[in-house]
Amino acid sequence: MKHEKLLRFTRREKLLGFAGKKTLKLISLLIGVCLASFWLVEQSPVDPVRAYIGEMSVTPEKQAQLEEYWGVNKPPQEKFLNWAGNILKGDFGISLIYRIPVIDVIKERFTASLILMATSWLISGILGFILGIIAGMRKGTWIDKVIKTYCYTLAATPTFWLALIFLMVFSVYLGWFPIGLSVPIGVTAGNVTFLDWLHHLILPALTLSLLGVAKIAMFTREKLTEVLSSDYVLFANARGEKGLNLVLRHGIRNVALPAVTLQFLGFSELFGGAVLVEQVFSYPGIGQAAVEAGLRSDVPLLLGIVLVSALFVFFGNTIADVIYEFVDPRIKQEEAAS
Amino acid sequence: MIVFAAALPFSSTSRAADELVAAVGTHGGEPEAGFDPINGWADGTEPLIQSTLFKRDNTSLVNDLATNYSVSSGGLTWTVKIRDDVKFTDGVPLTAKDVAFTFNKTANGSSGMDLSMIESIKALDNTTIQFKLNDPQSTFIYKLAGLGIVPEHAYNNETYGQKPVGSGPYKFVQWDKGQQLILERNDEYYGKKPYFKKITILFMEEDAAFAAARSGRVDIAEIPVSLANQTVNGMKIISLDSIDARGISFPMQPDVGKKTEDNYTIGNNVTSDAAIRKALNVGIERQVLIDGALNGQGTEEFTGVDRLPFGNKEATFEDGNTDEAKKILSSGGWKDTDGDGILEKNGLKAEFTLTYPSNDQTRQALAVSVAEQAGKIGIKINVEGKSWDEIDVSAYSTPNVWGYGSIDPTDMYLRYYSVRSGSGEWSKYNNVIFYNNSAVDNNLRKAMTSFNQNTSNKYWGAAAWDGTTGYSQKGDAAWLWIATLKYVYIVDDSLDIGTPGLQPHGADIFNNIYEWKRTHQNS
Numbered sequence: 001m002k003h004e005k006l007l008r009f010t011r012r013e014k015l016l017g018f019a020g021k022k023t024l025k026l027i028s029l030l031i032g033v034c035l036a037s038f039w040l041v042e043q044s045p046v047d048p049v050r051a052y053i054g055e056m057s058v059t060p061e062k063q064a065q066l067e068e069y070w071g072v073n074k075p076p077q078e079k080f081l082n083w084a085g086n087i088l089k090g091d092f093g094i095s096l097i098y099r100i101p102v103i104d105v106i107k108e109r110f111t112a113s114l115i116l117m118a119t120s121w122l123i124s125g126i127l128g129f130i131l132g133i134i135a136g137m138r139k140g141t142w143i144d145k146v147i148k149t150y151c152y153t154l155a156a157t158p159t160f161w162l163a164l165i166f167l168m169v170f171s172v173y174l175g176w177f178p179i180g181l182s183v184p185i186g187v188t189a190g191n192v193t194f195l196d197w198l199h200h201l202i203l204p205a206l207t208l209s210l211l212g213v214a215k216i217a218m219f220t221r222e223k224l225t226e227v228l229s230s231d232y233v234l235f236a237n238a239r240g241e242k243g244l245n246l247v248l249r250h251g252i253r254n255v256a257l258p259a260v261t262l263q264f265l266g267f268s269e270l271f272g273g274a275v276l277v278e279q280v281f282s283y284p285g286i287g288q289a290a291v292e293a294g295l296r297s298d299v300p301l302l303l304g305i306v307l308v309s310a311l312f313v314f315f316g317n318t319i320a321d322v323i324y325e326f327v328d329p330r331i332k333q334e335e336a337a338s
Numbered sequence: 339m340i341v342f343a344a345a346l347p348f349s350s351t352s353r354a355a356d357e358l359v360a361a362v363g364t365h366g367g368e369p370e371a372g373f374d375p376i377n378g379w380a381d382g383t384e385p386l387i388q389s390t391l392f393k394r395d396n397t398s399l400v401n402d403l404a405t406n407y408s409v410s411s412g413g414l415t416w417t418v419k420i421r422d423d424v425k426f427t428d429g430v431p432l433t434a435k436d437v438a439f440t441f442n443k444t445a446n447g448s449s450g451m452d453l454s455m456i457e458s459i460k461a462l463d464n465t466t467i468q469f470k471l472n473d474p475q476s477t478f479i480y481k482l483a484g485l486g487i488v489p490e491h492a493y494n495n496e497t498y499g500q501k502p503v504g505s506g507p508y509k510f511v512q513w514d515k516g517q518q519l520i521l522e523r524n525d526e527y528y529g530k531k532p533y534f535k536k537i538t539i540l541f542m543e544e545d546a547a548f549a550a551a552r553s554g555r556v557d558i559a560e561i562p563v564s565l566a567n568q569t570v571n572g573m574k575i576i577s578l579d580s581i582d583a584r585g586i587s588f589p590m591q592p593d594v595g596k597k598t599e600d601n602y603t604i605g606n607n608v609t610s611d612a613a614i615r616k617a618l619n620v621g622i623e624r625q626v627l628i629d630g631a632l633n634g635q636g637t638e639e640f641t642g643v644d645r646l647p648f649g650n651k652e653a654t655f656e657d658g659n660t661d662e663a664k665k666i667l668s669s670g671g672w673k674d675t676d677g678d679g680i681l682e683k684n685g686l687k688a689e690f691t692l693t694y695p696s697n698d699q700t701r702q703a704l705a706v707s708v709a710e711q712a713g714k715i716g717i718k719i720n721v722e723g724k725s726w727d728e729i730d731v732s733a734y735s736t737p738n739v740w741g742y743g744s745i746d747p748t749d750m751y752l753r754y755y756s757v758r759s760g761s762g763e764w765s766k767y768n769n770v771i772f773y774n775n776s777a778v779d780n781n782l783r784k785a786m787t788s789f790n791q792n793t794s795n796k797y798w799g800a801a802a803w804d805g806t807t808g809y810s811q812k813g814d815a816a817w818l819w820i821a822t823l824k825y826v827y828i829v830d831d832s833l834d835i836g837t838p839g840l841q842p843h844g845a846d847i848f849n850n851i852y853e854w855k856r857t858h859q860n861s
């Protein structure tokens with residue numbers, strides 16, 4: 001009885017310690033990221049007034065008015081402290097180019113991107129895992145070679161290039177899919193069906209997931225090979241368990257968790273890939289907004305996006321850590337051993 | 339991925355005859371801040387959703403909401419009368435108060451429209467608005483034409499652009515950000531009603547727009563000039579004339595170590611020599627540039643405003659005359675003494691850099707072709723693509739390829755009027771060449787303050803060439819104007835777009851939307 005209590009206690013201690021450490025890490029990360037991005041925007045040679053007016057002729061009065069709006073002559077520290085003070089109050093400010101609250105822009109755009117990312121995250125995880133298992137089981141056969149070749153090729157393929165190829169083949173020549181956008185042309189929101197929506201999502205999501213497959217497949221293959229040559233599998237073999245059954249009972253169990261962990265660690269690549277895919281497919285996500293904000297010195301919007309994406313990546317890494325720490329400490333031990 | 343080979347069920351892409359799908363870069367693409375004129379929507383082009391006081395008819399203005407206007411003798415008080423039968427689409431009448439509200443908001447806002455000349459705005463009664471100016475500017479009429487009127491009772495700075503209410507020929511239905519705008523005909527419209535009941539405007543890059551047109555999903559798409567010779571079944575390619583001119587600026591001052599307020603070098607010892615500027619103007623064969631660099635999609639341009647009511651026919655000249663160009667150079671003291679094909683004068687080589695905005699292929703092609711032709715008369719031009727931010731630094735000392743085209747002569751005024759850096763009345767985006775000719779200043783100022791259209795146009799023309807001096811080739815040859823672009827569209831065979839006027843810089847394709855119709859059902 002006593003002993004049990006003690007154990008529970010240390011467990012809670014551990015949990016609290018973990019949470020505390022994570023929170024501190026997150027806060028310092030966010031502060032660092034904000035400072036760095038702000039410094040970068042300030043260093044950027046882009047003149048926001050020129051970016052806004054293009055080649056229009058402007059009188060001196062107008063120029064002064066525009067410079068004030070874009071904060072051209074404000075000292076950077078004042079700009080940053082203002083912004084940071086408002087953030088602490090939960091106010092992300094108004095986007096200079098969209099002229100609506102930053103939080104609204106992010107909500108709109110991030111939702112679209114999240115759907116795209118979640119879909120491809122799932123597809124690439126499942127597909128990669130299955131391919132990895134097949135390759136691991138049939139190590140050295142032709143199918144293993146095919147899968148390996150596919151993975152190596154994909155690992156070296158630029159995202160936007162693959163997106164362009166898909167767009168040309170499936171949308172222009174074959175006409176199976178729409179030319180970009182996330183909704184059908186000229187259809188009012190109430191009349192857009194789930195199928196329409198799916199139809200527009202397939203190509204971008206597919207592009208993004210095909211690229212994510214490689215890493216997870218190769219990792220799973222490697223892990224499975226390791227497991228299949230372990231003592232307990234040998235023992236199971238001796239007991240007469242064979243083939244798929246054996247892999248399902250002993251392999252998958254031991255390979256699944258590390259694979260899931262790895263998938264969570266891939267949030268940053270997922271995010272980067274999404275930005276490129278969105279550009280090619282004219283898909284209205286956070287990527288498009290981030291590019292606009294950066295090129296046109298929309299400081300509040302850019303910093304808002306940076307904050308949200310840092311949180312997103314941090315969240316993925318934290319889940320992976322939780323799995324390490326609490327679900328399967330063995331992973332950590334193995335990592336330490338290797 | 340053959341899994342997806344099965345045809346998927348999705349909403350049909352066929353359209354009713356009175357529904358239009360357009361992928362056009364009009365209004366410079368998608369307005370980030372939404373369809374709010376106060377935040378820059380459709381500055382000087384047809385706003386579709388809102389109405390304007392006056393509207394563009396080719397290169398002049400006609401009444402829209404306005405019924406007439408008058409200007410006081412000093413040019414400082416403008417009184418505009420408007421129709422009394424106009425309603426916003428929510429049923430509320432549009433009155434002079436809405437006009438005053440729109441202009442006041444814009445003057446105090448931060449869109450690109452410059453209303454700094456306004457002193458005060460008052461609605462005298464329901465149909466009369468009085469504008470008081472702080473500077474008598476005849477070009478104020480173009481400001482009045484450039485702004486869609488918003489309803490005071492339904493205006494909120496943050497939400498209006500997302501769901502605008504107006505009194506124009508079309509009603510706002512839906513905006514899928516980054517993708518498309520859906521509009522529906524306003525059946526209560528006071529003016530000539532358009533044929534198309536519904537318009538969908540897609541926001542796509544030119545190449546994507548062309549792909550969409552090829553796949554039969556679009557009625558009209560703006561395409562790059564490089565695709566002007568393509569053929570697509572069931573569609574025709576049309577080129578619209580514009581007033582969108584391309585020209586090269588010549589820094590007019592010698593480089594004597596002077597700097598602007600921002601510490602950028604002023605002046606260029608080669609282009610400040612009149613012989614160089616005049617020889618290039620006369621020696622370059624514009625038609626050859628157009629056939630090559632513009633794929634034939636353009637017309638020769640000599641003053642930057644040739645086709646406008648305030649242009650000057652007297653200022654045009656014969657070009658492509660290399661003998662004349664060489665004569666001008668040699669009598670200006672330029673000789674090739676070392677035999678390398680490049681002229682010199684007092685030890686200075688006739689050589690300079692020419693920049694162009696690096697993301698603009700048309701301007702790159704023009705710059706390269708100009709350099710090639712200049713070589714034939716002994717002038718060496720080194721071409722360099724730069725970002726706008728780099729051009730903003732180098733433009734005071736280095737020629738650049740620019741694009742201008744507006745029916746508002748203010749553009750021209752700001753380009754040639756001499757104000758000095760540091761004088762407080764200088765904007766760094768204007769008169770980058772530091773052009774300074776008091777006779778031209780005089781003509782520009784007179785044009786700006788003459789309220790009779792003909793008188794004013796006469797003075798604008800005189801600024802280019804008044805018989806003794808001017809900014810055009812016959813005078814100072816301050817710029818090398820090359821060509822006026824054509825805007826190229828691919829159009830479904832069944833679509834008739836009437837006779838669009840000359841397109842301004844950035845195009846205004848929907849200006850004559852009420853003339854558009856479907857001539858036959860496409861098979």
